[in-house]
Amino acid sequence: MTTETPVTDMSFEQAMQELERVVDQLERGDVALDKSIALYERGADLKKRCEDELKRAEEKVAAITLDAGGQPNGTQPLDAG
Incomplete structure (x- = not known):
């Protein structure tokens, strides 16, 4: 049974569960x-x-920078190189 919830209002987890049901x-x-x-x-x-949600998460992870000790040092813009 699918829900009537608009897809754009669903979390990743909700969308995956409903996709499996479909x-x-x-x-x-x-x-x-x-x-x-x-x-x-x-x-x-x-x-x-x-x-789309996975891509957004991957971009966030890719934006994390590490310091010399391998610790997270904040984030940087995705286009920074």
Whole structure:
């Protein structure tokens, strides 16, 4: 069962859980064609949300700088080199 929560309002974890439910429903193959299409579209939106959140997290991690001792020394802009 999918939720009515807008994908843009979901956390990464919520989007992943719902995406797993969508995939399970589609894999079972016992859903009417119209519902399958709606589920596929919802799944595509959920997948994009998860990918965007992962990219944002990766960018944050990449921005962390380390000092000479290997300790976090704050962050720097992503375009700093």
